[in-house]
Amino acid sequence: MTKLKKFKLKTHKATVKRFRTTGTGLVMRTRGGKSHFRRRKSGRVKRALDKLTPVSNNSFVRRIKTLAPYLGKYKYNPPSS
Numbered sequence: 001m002t003k004l005k006k007f008k009l010k011t012h013k014a015t016v017k018r019f020r021t022t023g024t025g026l027v028m029r030t031r032g033g034k035s036h037f038r039r040r041k042s043g044r045v046k047r048a049l050d051k052l053t054p055v056s057n058n059s060f061v062r063r064i065k066t067l068a069p070y071l072g073k074y075k076y077n078p079p080s081s
Helices: 013-018 043-049 058-067
Strands: 019-021 027-029
Touching: 013 019, 027 058
Parallel strands: none
Antiparallel strands: 019 027
16 A cells, blocks of 8 residues: 655745744734835834734735745744655
8 A cells, every 4th residue: 555645835935034923823924114215204113114013814814824834833944854
């Protein structure tokens, strides 16, 4: 009897670079608006842009988890084998 091989799922690399998961499973994203036109913003607003914010739309969360199935599984480096 032959053993069926399980296939690895491909990870969408741009999704991994843009999103993180918390310990409780929340998908977090960075805020936009940090590249230019920052002189007219107050210091408080600029500091608030550095913080992560949760993805609130459930359909987006489902899509992110489909694109990056191993996002919350490993902290930084996945195992080599």
